[in-house]
Amino acid sequence: MHGNNRIGFELSDKGTATLQSFNPAKAETRAGKFKGATSEDIEAAMTKAKIAFDSYSQTSPEKRAQFLEAIADEILNLGDELVHAAMEESALPEGRIVGERGRTMGQLKLFASLLRDGVWVEATIDTAQPSREPLPKPDIRKMLRPIGPVVVFTASNFPLAFSTAGGDTASALASGCPVVVKAHNSHLQTNELVSDAIARAAEKTGMPDGVYSSLAGEGFELGTTLVKHPNTKAVAFTGSLDGGMALYKMAIERDEPIPVFAEMGSINPVIFLPEKLKAETNDLAKTYAGSITLGVGQFCTNPGLLIGLESRELDQFCETLAHEITTSAAATMLNEGIANSFSKNKETSLTQNGVKLISSNNVETPRNGANAAVARVSATDFLSNPNLQHEVFGPYSLIVTCRDQSQLDEVITQLSGQLTITFMGNENDLKTFEKQIHSAEKKTGRLIYNGVPTGVEVCSSMQHGGPFPAATDSRFTSVGSDAIKRFARPVSYQNAPQFLLPDELKNENPNGIWRSVDGIWTNNGV
Amino acid sequence: MHGNNRIGFELSDKGTATLQSFNPAKAETRAGKFKGATSEDIEAAMTKAKIAFDSYSQTSPEKRAQFLEAIADEILNLGDELVHAAMEESALPEGRIVGERGRTMGQLKLFASLLRDGVWVEATIDTAQPSREPLPKPDIRKMLRPIGPVVVFTASNFPLAFSTAGGDTASALASGCPVVVKAHNSHLQTNELVSDAIARAAEKTGMPDGVYSSLAGEGFELGTTLVKHPNTKAVAFTGSLDGGMALYKMAIERDEPIPVFAEMGSINPVIFLPEKLKAETNDLAKTYAGSITLGVGQFCTNPGLLIGLESRELDQFCETLAHEITTSAAATMLNEGIANSFSKNKETSLTQNGVKLISSNNVETPRNGANAAVARVSATDFLSNPNLQHEVFGPYSLIVTCRDQSQLDEVITQLSGQLTITFMGNENDLKTFEKQIHSAEKKTGRLIYNGVPTGVEVCSSMQHGGPFPAATDSRFTSVGSDAIKRFARPVSYQNAPQFLLPDELKNENPNGIWRSVDGIWTNNGV
Structure with missing residues (x-):
């Protein structure tokens, strides 16, 4: 070093x-000093x-x-x-x-x-x-x-x-x-x-x-x-x-x-549609307990908002989820600042009008650790309080109960920009809620069906970003x-001699790349 | 109406x-009233x-x-x-x-x-x-x-x-x-x-x-x-x-x-390289007199800055250009505001340190019209005065005389972002000045060889924009x-059922468009 x-x-x-850096698990400053740049x-x-x-x-x-x-x-x-x-x-x-x-x-x-x-x-x-x-x-x-x-x-x-x-x-x-x-x-x-x-x-x-x-x-x-x-x-x-x-x-x-x-970051809303929720109540709750607590909830795509329609199944889902969260392991967060913010932001969310804590894991919290929690609120209270859309970075999720499909519509319409929005639904559900799905598309960079938002695949079809405030520029x-x-911008070259063109634009196409030549896609030369 | x-x-x-709109040629308000939106x-x-x-x-x-x-x-x-x-x-x-x-x-x-x-x-x-x-x-x-x-x-x-x-x-x-x-x-x-x-x-x-x-x-x-x-x-x-x-x-x-x-907009610098300038002195001057006065100079890509190396040929070029401008037709500008701004901005440029008017057309100016003009300044004066990079919208151009290649280098390095930069040079010239060309590329959306910047082709390879202040976003x-x-942003769909996908992403590729499928470019279905 x-x-x-x-x-x-x-x-x-x-x-x-x-x-000096810090060892959050031991709650102590690490040996070794680093110089601040002049x-x-x-x-x-x-x-x-x-x-x-x-x-x-x-x-x-x-x-x-x-x-x-x-x-x-x-x-x-x-x-x-x-x-x-x-x-x-x-x-x-x-x-x-x-x-x-x-x-x-x-x-x-x-x-x-x-x-x-x-x-x-x-x-x-x-x-x-x-x-x-x-x-x-x-x-x-x-x-x-x-x-x-x-x-x-x-x-x-x-x-x-x-x-x-x-x-x-x-x-x-x-x-x-x-x-x-x-x-x-x-x-x-x-x-x-x-x-x-x-x-x-x-x-x-x-x-x-x-x-x-x-x-x-x-x-x-x-x-x-x-x-x-x-x-x-x-x-x-x-x-x-x-x-x-x-x-x-x-x-x-x-x-x-x-x-x-x-x-x-964002709160990555997940909408549980009724038929799917009825058929897989407890499995969904277990899957989502895992997603909420994965990596101590420290992912940009952590599901911070779960939305469903008022029903016996939703109550049952909440009960199972509460049980899972209560028995989940507590763990150390990334650093002291993040651990403190998590406690503070969770408390702020829990004291908002109409928000009821339904579960908090009751194991002993390690130093700089997080106690996972889930809470519940009515869509009416959610709609009247923009603070409930603030991200709580860590293992915390708020369940929003909608009276009916039209109130779900309102909730989606009022969402701010997100990295992900997820729909959990069978084919029938998705057909019934197609309007809400199109509406949700306008609010997100990635639309997920029947999965969890945590886990961001690194591939050419991935969009990790979204409308503001998920990102400053939704186009990237x-x-x-x-x-x-x-980190690139287009440059046009007009009447350029071949030797001054980048290889990618030369007649012979030395790298054999795919190009548009006079409107035709080809990897041949000109 | x-x-x-x-x-x-x-x-x-x-x-x-x-x-009411205005008829600039007649300098009178037109008949017909339009309502302001409430x-x-x-x-x-x-x-x-x-x-x-x-x-x-x-x-x-x-x-x-x-x-x-x-x-x-x-x-x-x-x-x-x-x-x-x-x-x-x-x-x-x-x-x-x-x-x-x-x-x-x-x-x-x-x-x-x-x-x-x-x-x-x-x-x-x-x-x-x-x-x-x-x-x-x-x-x-x-x-x-x-x-x-x-x-x-x-x-x-x-x-x-x-x-x-x-x-x-x-x-x-x-x-x-x-x-x-x-x-x-x-x-x-x-x-x-x-x-x-x-x-x-x-x-x-x-x-x-x-x-x-x-x-x-x-x-x-x-x-x-x-x-x-x-x-x-x-x-x-x-x-x-x-x-x-x-x-x-x-x-x-x-x-x-x-x-x-x-x-x-921008001032669209044009660099006249020595061999080309020597071989085609008068033709270049005539071509550029045409480009400067085209459409009464009212194009975003009007050549407002002409740059050359100190030489007998550059003096000759200036003389011919001056003659062409002096005998060019005067014409009405787009509106009163633009005509007034042109006069004012031209005067401001002409009163900067070291700037010498070398020609102004001496025909009678119509109402709301413009008198084309060209002026000359040393690179030393140009480099010390950022005001000389301000656009004068209309038929006006400033010729910058560089002592040598290294001063030309300085001038290019100090240019702000442009819609276009043009090099006029034969093959030898372009080889000798390759470093300056690469340097200019960083400052512009379009790099032109042996042409005029006026005339913006509407096609898929056109870049009309450039580094700030030519545009607010050089990437478009x-x-x-x-x-x-x-006006579009990427959206990812994860595990979406076929019926909820846009046609462009459906397995069967109903529109037969080119797509990347598992990294391969194809217009076939999946």
């Missing part, structure tokens, strides 16, 4: 060593990023793919040291961390394969028509090109997969953008290990100095400086609504506004291969 | 008739738009294609009445208006064909793998879905092609979004004729009431109310930096921030078929 900030291939020991460190990292962009943006997709694969290899090479650091700093169990490491490597390899496939650049060629009347048509070719240096804010709840070399970093590097990571203060050692791995991979694969930097520091001040820096061209963030909105507003107020892709995803599109 | 506001299929005569009119239009979205977002691509084609037919049916109204209200000549009508109809038909082609929705299917270890993989399918009601601010400089039924309206309607147009006060009669045509087309093709509305009023107040209305989900605008930024900031400050796609275009992507 060196405790220094990483400025490209160099380490800076300029800062004062004041930062103004010169920040300036040096951003200057290197800008210079690196000149050459990095011109690297071939194959070269960038090799870089990403090398990062995955170097992460695996860190072996148990990484696994133990991440476990200590997050209180997550070994199986989860090993799984998350696999996901992190999988994401890097997914983007490598996306680069080789090449279709993501949306190469579009309209060839010249010199004899067109009244005016000749020029040759115009368009593709996505990288946007510039990206600042990545790492997330607390995925110390690997949404952190230093997580989805944001992987997709930004894939697109051709240098990355400057703001290390999460909860995972300083994990960050150092992974940052060093990225730097080794960059050197081994011949990437420019400055393609990757990592800075630590007091969150708000460091974050503000990075977002406001003129060399920064985009920001990625996963975390709270308050945190995301603070960055978003800062970025908009710059002389040159820049995009902030903030995924700010932070999970899956399309995450790369956040 | 009825002078009423259009609320879907109904006309409202609630407002007070206080608005608060109730605005509320009625926005409510209808929200309700219409429910059904309009579920229409088939074929139905929407028929609607767009019907709009084109109805516009043509307006015949000479439309052509004369647009000519009187804009001072543009008949040939231009007839051409622009053709372009407007062409755009509508382009989007109709895009809808039938279907690839624009980016349909992506990952089929289930129930036996995957450690966890089964669900079926996930994703496509672009419409974002909701769009408010369109019409542009002054294209009374048809960027106005009531222009590119913004056509692309928003194509995506499945209802449109509410804020009529341009310069083109109130043109707007009424076209709005009535759109409504007729909507009724004939069975579209819902509220799919289209048009409101007139004092610009700022009406615009503010529309942008802040909770039913508005996106805004499109073409015009000045000040106007665009005002809307952008308003939209960001809403409880639910929404995207504003503002194309705010306002011209060409990709303009539709501004």
